[in-house]
Amino acid sequence: MEDDVKLRIYIVGAQSTGKTTLLNYIADRYNINRITEVARQVLAKYGNNLREIRSNMDKCKSFQRDILEEQIEKERLTEEPFICDRGLDILAYFCHHNLDTYEILNKDYTKEYIESYKNKNVVVLFIRPEEELVKDDGIRGDLTTETIYRIDGMIKYILESNNINYISIQSKHMNERIRALQSIFELKDIR
Secondary structure (H helix, E strand, O other): OOOOOOOEEEEEOOOOOOHHHHHHHHHHHHOOEEEOOOHHHHHHHOOOOHHHHHOOHHHHHHHHHHHHHHHHHHHHHOOOOEEEOOOOHHHHHHHHHOOOOHHHHOOHHHHHHHHHOOOOOEEEEEEOOOHHHOOOOOOOOOOOHHHHHHHHHHHHHHHHHOOOOOEEEOOOOHHHHHHHHHHHHHHOOOO
16 A cells, blocks of 8 residues: 555545536635546447447446546656545446456456545545436436435445545535535545
């Protein structure tokens, strides 16, 4: 594990839970480098046709793997402190859309990535779903309440089965989310 990590903040959760809105507020308010989700850039490399990708198991597996690898690389290249609105939730989406999860979960880079979340200077904010906030972003498709809660459960399983500390935020109101974060940042002495 890296001991020289300054600060990494990961906002994880299912789609349409308000992660990007929260990311932008925190990055602007605290002047922290931001890493936005890479799925849209990877989708563009695949021709922007998610339906076609999802209907081909090999292509889907490759697509999800490329998202994870791109995320890891982007984090490696971004100066700390940073905040991003993706992270281990990428693995939940991989599991949701692929049958063969054993291969990706046993890659050395995946194991190292999961292990990096255990650093004392990593803060994981797990944004829980609120049905009122669910809006189709036009990227992932398959946007149903059932899918969102399934992804949410997978993320929770990944976090807990790997003994990763996280802060669960379950509020639909942005001001309540911000108040919770301000308390966390005060404890970490972030201004």
